[in-house]
Amino acid sequence: MGIVTPTPLTTVTDRDLEVLAEQLGRVPRGVVGIAARCVCGRPLVVRTAPRLDDGTPFPTTYYLTCPPAVAAVSTLEASGLMNDLTARLADEPDLADAYQRAHEAYLADREELGHVEEIAGISAGGMPTRVKCLHVLSGHALAAGPGVNPIGDEVLTLIADTWRQDRCTC
Numbered sequence: 001m002g003i004v005t006p007t008p009l010t011t012v013t014d015r016d017l018e019v020l021a022e023q024l025g026r027v028p029r030g031v032v033g034i035a036a037r038c039v040c041g042r043p044l045v046v047r048t049a050p051r052l053d054d055g056t057p058f059p060t061t062y063y064l065t066c067p068p069a070v071a072a073v074s075t076l077e078a079s080g081l082m083n084d085l086t087a088r089l090a091d092e093p094d095l096a097d098a099y100q101r102a103h104e105a106y107l108a109d110r111e112e113l114g115h116v117e118e119i120a121g122i123s124a125g126g127m128p129t130r131v132k133c134l135h136v137l138s139g140h141a142l143a144a145g146p147g148v149n150p151i152g153d154e155v156l157t158l159i160a161d162t163w164r165q166d167r168c169t170c
């Protein structure tokens, strides 16, 4: 008997793929890892290849899949928060700088998975100068941990009453 190595949390299992199909209502495409999990172990954010099998460039490296989290973020988006946040980037240089670094971190993570010329330098969610998709930004925050994506971190704080990573609502 050798030492049993536990399956890394980021590894995609067949069970994960089943859960993802349930969460998304379709066969998940281009999944290369699980970037964040709920406390129950189900996938929360998937890491996706920058080019899908059919050749399509796919800029959204971190994709939020957990339905209650997606719903909580959708509710926030419906309030029109993206315009307010975009305006704040113009007024708050520290926030703008941190958001620029988040953009660069996102691109660096994606580059690890391969270089795709069509989307080179283009991240996701509106980064680095606009706030367009709170699902993308909160997905990045969950994947990267606190302190990397300031807008994503703020979104997670704003939805904490309805959804939190440490309290399963799957």
Ligand SMILES: [Zn+2]
Pocket (backbone or CB within 6 Å): 038, 039, 040, 041, 042, 168, 169, 170
């Ligand atoms: Zn759960």
